[in-house]
Amino acid sequence: MNRSWVTGADRPGCDFPLANLPYGVFSTPGTAARCGVAIGDCVLDLAALGAAGLIPGQGCGFDESALNRFMAAGPQVWEGVRNRLTTLLALDGAGDLRNQPALCAQVLHPLSAVTMHLPIRVAGYTDFFAGRQHALNSGTILRGPGAGLTPNWPHMPIAYNGRASTVVVSGTPVRRPLGQTAPDPAAGPVLGPSQRLDIEVEFGALVALPTELGQTLTVAEAWEHLFGFVLLNDWSARDIQRWEGQPLGPFQSKAFATSISPWVVTRAALEPFRRPAPERDNPLLPYLHEEADYFFDLTLEAHLTPAGAAQASRIVQTNTRHLSYSAPQLLAHHALCGCRMQTGDLLGSGTISGPERPNFGCLMEQTWGGRDPVTLEQGGTRMFLEDGDSVTLTGWGEADGQRIGFGRCEGTILPAPARIGRGH
Ligand code: MN
Numbered sequence: 001m002n003r004s005w006v007t008g009a010d011r012p013g014c015d016f017p018l019a020n021l022p023y024g025v026f027s028t029p030g031t032a033a034r035c036g037v038a039i040g041d042c043v044l045d046l047a048a049l050g051a052a053g054l055i056p057g058q059g060c061g062f063d064e065s066a067l068n069r070f071m072a073a074g075p076q077v078w079e080g081v082r083n084r085l086t087t088l089l090a091l092d093g094a095g096d097l098r099n100q101p102a103l104c105a106q107v108l109h110p111l112s113a114v115t116m117h118l119p120i121r122v123a124g125y126t127d128f129f130a131g132r133q134h135a136l137n138s139g140t141i142l143r144g145p146g147a148g149l150t151p152n153w154p155h156m157p158i159a160y161n162g163r164a165s166t167v168v169v170s171g172t173p174v175r176r177p178l179g180q181t182a183p184d185p186a187a188g189p190v191l192g193p194s195q196r197l198d199i200e201v202e203f204g205a206l207v208a209l210p211t212e213l214g215q216t217l218t219v220a221e222a223w224e225h226l227f228g229f230v231l232l233n234d235w236s237a238r239d240i241q242r243w244e245g246q247p248l249g250p251f252q253s254k255a256f257a258t259s260i261s262p263w264v265v266t267r268a269a270l271e272p273f274r275r276p277a278p279e280r281d282n283p284l285l286p287y288l289h290e291e292a293d294y295f296f297d298l299t300l301e302a303h304l305t306p307a308g309a310a311q312a313s314r315i316v317q318t319n320t321r322h323l324s325y326s327a328p329q330l331l332a333h334h335a336l337c338g339c340r341m342q343t344g345d346l347l348g349s350g351t352i353s354g355p356e357r358p359n360f361g362c363l364m365e366q367t368w369g370g371r372d373p374v375t376l377e378q379g380g381t382r383m384f385l386e387d388g389d390s391v392t393l394t395g396w397g398e399a400d401g402q403r404i405g406f407g408r409c410e411g412t413i414l415p416a417p418a419r420i421g422r423g424h
Helices: 046-051 068-073 075-089 101-107 132-143 219-225 238-244 268-273 327-335
Strands: 023-027 034-039 042-045 108-110 115-117 124-128 159-161 167-169 178-181 190-193 201-207 226-233 258-260 299-305 313-319 345-348 390-399 402-414
Touching (some): 023 042, 042 046, 042 101, 046 101, 075 268, 101 108, 124 327, 201 299, 201 327, 219 327, 226 327, 226 345, 226 390, 258 402, 268 390, 268 402
Parallel strands (some): 124 345
Antiparallel strands (some): 023 034, 034 042, 124 159, 178 190, 201 226, 226 258, 299 313
16 A cells, blocks of 8 residues: 555545545635645645646646646646656655645645535536446336336437536535426426435546547547546436426436536546446447446445434445446447537436445435335435435445545535526
8 A cells, every 4th residue: 555644645444545636626715716636634736736846737727726727638647747746645755745844734735624616617518327227227117117228228328418507516505496397297287396306326427638520439549538537416306307308308307406526536546446347238339349447346325414414324325337338438429420529528427226226326216216215314214305405425446455535425405496587
């Protein structure tokens, strides 16, 4: 294990040991947002470190309020910065930073004292449907027993284009949406707050390198275009979705908020967790073939805390290995038609469900369409989310006795607007 001199980095269970070094955007009271890296209990200010000449910050845009410029700089720059940060922060590394207490005080901030911001300017948001168990469960719940997978599902990653404008960082409250629903379709639609507000436990991939209009990518090339990964909660209004969803898919039901974790965990940090693709019932078309292991073994959990409750209740435990399409497959498929991909594009995996009920990645599956309530550990039950409920996603991999974690992705439900119109 490679140890660090920064407080907390070697503590068992710490999300941010030296082997992680996830990037984010932070501010301290009275200062502008800039880029940082999490290490132990601290965030290291990359803008200040660059200004002090301790990292090769030229052209990386570390003084900007988004990681986009650094992401666009490409894999060689990422590797150079990561290697230098590792040397500066390792217990047995260069003393350039450690031996300057005044500089340390200036560039290392306790995580508890900073505000985290959205880590990227989100160029586009596409949400996929790459989990087989989720696709099977959804098909059965929405279209009836035996509905199974749609005929296209085993052959390509299905997706819809979501809203980049409503991707929010962890900690941003989520207002319950108003919308049209049809509890009794024969009686026509009604307007009101969604009564079936749900979570979706997902894994988000960030596109770093752009493509030109008309340009395609192999899966191996797509891997090189990806910068890193975040936790993603794709909040969903199931009653609105059910009424609006045919024939063009989700619209209002998914457009009110998508929460992501503030820390972007890089491909380099996730190397120990790479796994081969799952067994498939059918061969994929050649453009989706993978010549390396692009899947991950990472645990994901969701906890629900009712308003005022002292204790969180775990409602989901799943794993990214339950996905059937890898992140570079999603990107290669996205670019196949010649769609221009941009620095800061966010690709959601789709809900990640494992084989058993505790592994199902949303309440619609856990309650089987609102039939069987979920029992909370502190008492009480849920079919869907109530106002004041807070949901927190966490995720991590474990290797060599160390945890590579994603931090937290949290959101609390606010009541729906009382009336329609500006000012409400
Ligand atoms: Mn989704």
